[in-house]
Amino acid sequence: MNTLAPRAHDHVITAARAFLGERITLNDAIRQQHSRGEDTTPPTMPDAVVFAETTEEVSRLLALCHQHGVPVTPFGAGTSLEGHVNPVRGGISLDLSRMNAIEEVNAADMDCLIGPGVTRQQLNEYLRDQGLFFPVDPGSHCTIGGMCATRASGTNAVRYGTIRENVLGLEVVLADGRVVQTGGRTRKAANGYDLTRLFIGSEGTLGVITRIRLRLHGIPEATSAAVCQFPDLASAVNTVIATMQLGVPVARIELLDEVQMAACIAYSKLEGLAPVPTLFLEFHGTEAGVAEQAESVEALATDHGGSGFAWARDAEARNKLWKARHDAYWAGIAWRPGKRGITTDVCVPISRLAEALLGAKADIEASGFEAPIVGHVGDGNFHTIILVEEGNAEEMERAWALDRQIVRRALALGGTCSGEHGVGLGKREFLREEHGEAALSVMRALKASMDPKGILNPGKMFLDTNT
Known part of the structure; x- marks a missing residue:
């Protein structure tokens, strides 16, 4: 039997059981599964895990958590490489993988409406007989909701674009439980702020995505x-x-x-x-x-x-x-059995690719690490997998120093610290260097306006903040 000390979390868990039943759990093994992604950041246990199945359930849960100030960390397939799904302040891990319905496919208009738990593989299997496919291909067995949250890319981006170019609209639950619809089925619109792009890449810090309308392509x-x-x-x-x-x-x-x-x-x-x-x-x-x-x-x-x-x-x-x-x-x-990987994810203008990639190779050789290089180089994006002995503090420190060296060269060449993996915990220190303090203050203001109590995926994006 798992028990928690009496606190605000307990009020939320008790109230949520009324509409979630056994789909809110305190089971240690399940909480452990939701304590981290595929990265090397230390795991942190949530107080409870919720398996949501409808937008209404997500809305009611967020309203409760907002009322009591309980953190909520969205979770898809757990394939994150930057610590996005680590519930660093406890609270609720909100698993959306059961929201995996393909609700409609409009073959004539080449779009579809899906739940956030649908995977690329599942969608393409469903579409195959209709002569359509969804091209964004990060390579892992991740959910499309997670792909939207991290602004995913992949092997096909050089021709078909990233997830950003292939999302027409979203349904999003805000921190206080309100539900908003963004975008639509038209290929273009010129009215109001582009809220769809605001949520793409927001990593669950501004709202929880519960439906996605995607652009499809002909096979x-x-x-x-x-x-x-x-x-x-x-x-x-x-x-x-x-x-x-x-x-x-x-x-x-x-x-x-x-x-x-x-x-x-x-x-x-x-x-x-x-x-x-x-x-x-x-x-x-x-x-x-x-x-x-x-x-x-x-x-x-x-x-x-x-x-x-x-x-x-x-x-x-x-x-x-x-x-x-x-x-x-x-x-x-x-x-190298027994090792884990610290992944870099830089992207540079194509004309600077040789400097960035060959410079990274020289850095790796000088460091003494083994670090395979692989990349979606058609759009200037490449990764290194720095192989480290997990638990070896000195080796981990040197590996992170190598990561910073590779990232800072990319920034100096007009590139970015992350082409597709996102910020999470791993890339927070580079945001000021890449965007400047003025842009960072705008991002913080958006976060404070949309999530005033800081309950949505707290600890991510910004280093020196309580949200």
């Missing part, structure tokens, strides 16, 4: 994927830059350095590939268009020393290739 007539390997990292990076500057409309262009390739070859059983810097590419369009795009990139790669273009035209071969890419994080972790 392309032809799809082809390829792998090309390079003698060194600079050659691969320069191929990417040349491809983007030439305007070749690639759907995906992913880079893996030699360390990441070695890990992926071992983990995903990739045959016929060497542990050298490698580009994974995919082309969408008509049969003629795909062939033309592929020929253009193959010529550019050859000019930069690339070789061994290996084609994966059938669906099975393509799926194996992209599953290996999506499993890159797990491959990196498995490469």
Whole structure:
């Protein structure tokens, strides 16, 4: 039997049981599951976990928590890499994964309405027979609500954009329980503030997303994927830059350095590939268009020393290739058993990609760490997975110092501290450097206006604040 000391949390838990029943739980194992994501931040236990199933339940719960000043931390699939889901001040972990209904699909208008617990995989399986798909592909088995909250991106962003460009509207429950609708089904509108974009990337600090209207895309007539390997990292990076500057409309262009390739070859059983810097590419369009795009990139790669273009035209071969890419994080972790990964997530203008990426590689080599590099390099975004011994304080401190070094170089090159993982706990210290104090004060004012009691995902975004 789990018990808590009498306090405001107990009043909320007792009152919430009236409409949630057993879907509000104090079970230790479930609370532990909701104490952290996939990152290295220390876990923090919530006082209770709520499994919401309707917008009305979320609204009633937030009204209660607002009244009693109890923190609420939204939770989707728990795949966060920046500590977003850690309930650092206790309170309620609000699990939205059961709100996973696909409520409508409008094939003629290419949009749909879904719950926040729907995953990309679930949605695309549902859409397959209608000739439509949802392209935003972060690689992990995350919920689309979580993708909206963290402004997710992924392998297809270079052609189809990030989650920001693919959300038409939202239903959001505010801190005091009010429900607001943002956006709509039209492709453009010119009235009022753009509240949809305000909530995209707000990481659950301004409201809880309970419905999402998405833009969909037609499944392309032809799809082809390829792998090309390079003698060194600079050659691969320069191929990417040349491809983007030439305007070749690639759907995906992913880079893996030699360390990441070695890990992926071992983990995903990739045959016929060497542990050298490698580009994974995919082309969408008509049969003629795909062939033309592929020929253009193959010529550019050859000019930069690339070789061994290996084609994966059938669906099975393509799926194996992209599953290996999506499993890159797990491959990196498995490469050195007993280690955990601190992930960097910088993004720079494409013209500065070589400086940022090769500079990061030099930093890694000087640090003595093993840190595979992988990136959605078509839009200037790349990650390093700094492999550390969890619990080794000295090693963790050095790893975070390396992370700061990589981030600050990206900022100096006109980039950002996070291209897609968000701020959470891990990137808070960089917000002032990137945006300036004036912009940060506006963000704080928005937070104070919309969540005056600071109950929504407190401790995130801002370092020196009580909210």
